[in-house]
Amino acid sequence: MIENFSNLKIPRYEQVRLHIQKLLTNSNWDEKTPLPTEQEFADRYQVSVGTVRKAVEKLVEEGILIKKQGRGTFLKQPNFDSSLLRFFKFRDKDACYVTPEGIVKSITIVDGNDDINSKLNLERAQALIHIERTRMVGDKVLLSEKIWLPKSRYEIFATLEPKDFENLLYPFYYKQCGQFVSSAVETLFFITDYVDPYLGNTKNENLVKVCRIAKNLEGEPIEYRESYGLADKFSYEININ
Incomplete structure (x- = not known):
């Protein structure tokens, strides 16, 4: 019943x-x-x-x-072909478009943060898992990502090392913690005066910042992510019929 x-x-x-x-x-x-x-x-x-x-x-x-x-x-598996990150065009040494490889650089448990916790619909005191990740082609870092997860949903991640993570994070979330990403909302900004340690940019270089809130089947936010890339690698193109 x-x-x-x-x-x-x-x-x-x-x-x-x-x-x-x-x-x-x-x-x-x-x-x-x-x-x-x-x-x-x-x-x-x-x-x-x-x-x-x-x-x-x-x-x-x-x-x-x-x-x-x-x-x-x-x-249904979510299709992220429409992600704003698709507008970053990356080519290999043979001038062919390639998908960058994701490499987790660090994973730590951090205290709650007013801004981040509000995005994840968490109380201020709730701890977070913070992941820093790069997206690379060869030995070149093309995207730098900062990811925050509710510790209560991803407890097992506190026991993992960066090398334990797989290239695709969303299937890994589901396999390890049962957290299924069903949808996401993205917002794009152009920023200045920000130096990213992985991109190795200067303050004079413009960056693109893409903020993503990923949600589960019930519409609850289960990941907040900020992705940073050099603005000169960003190319907007869309067909309007």
Whole structure:
């Protein structure tokens, strides 16, 4: 039966939608495993198949689930092709575009910070895990990243060394801590008078700063990230049809 949300004055399909989101979050659902069928959900929550179908369609519209013809409904991996960082164009020695490799330089536990904690919807006293990471092509640092995570969600990270981290962080978050990044909001700034120790820039060089708040399936912020790159490496191009 539907519990917990039944006292809320919202449609039954919305209650089912919230339960499915909670199931995916609490069970660390594998994106390769299909969800139960609409009939199975209907039996579980004692509602009609039509109610379940409407809840599932809503989750598909929100980009949380994806339907695959003949295979079922799955948890959808976020697509960060639209990230502002795509406007940094990097070429290798053969002039081919390449994706930089991520290398964690340090990981520390730090006290809460008014600004960072507010972005993560945390109380001021809650501790954070701070990660410094570079994105490299060959031996050249092209992006410098500062990442803050709620310590309460990523406890195991306090026991890891930089070398333990994988190139792609979001799958690593999910595998190690069950934290699934479902969406993100990014904001871009051009800044001056900031010297980054990894970029090796001077105060006279303009930088691009991209701030990202990543959220889980329930819309809760689970990562705040600042990425810095040289402005002359930033190239904005978009097709408008």
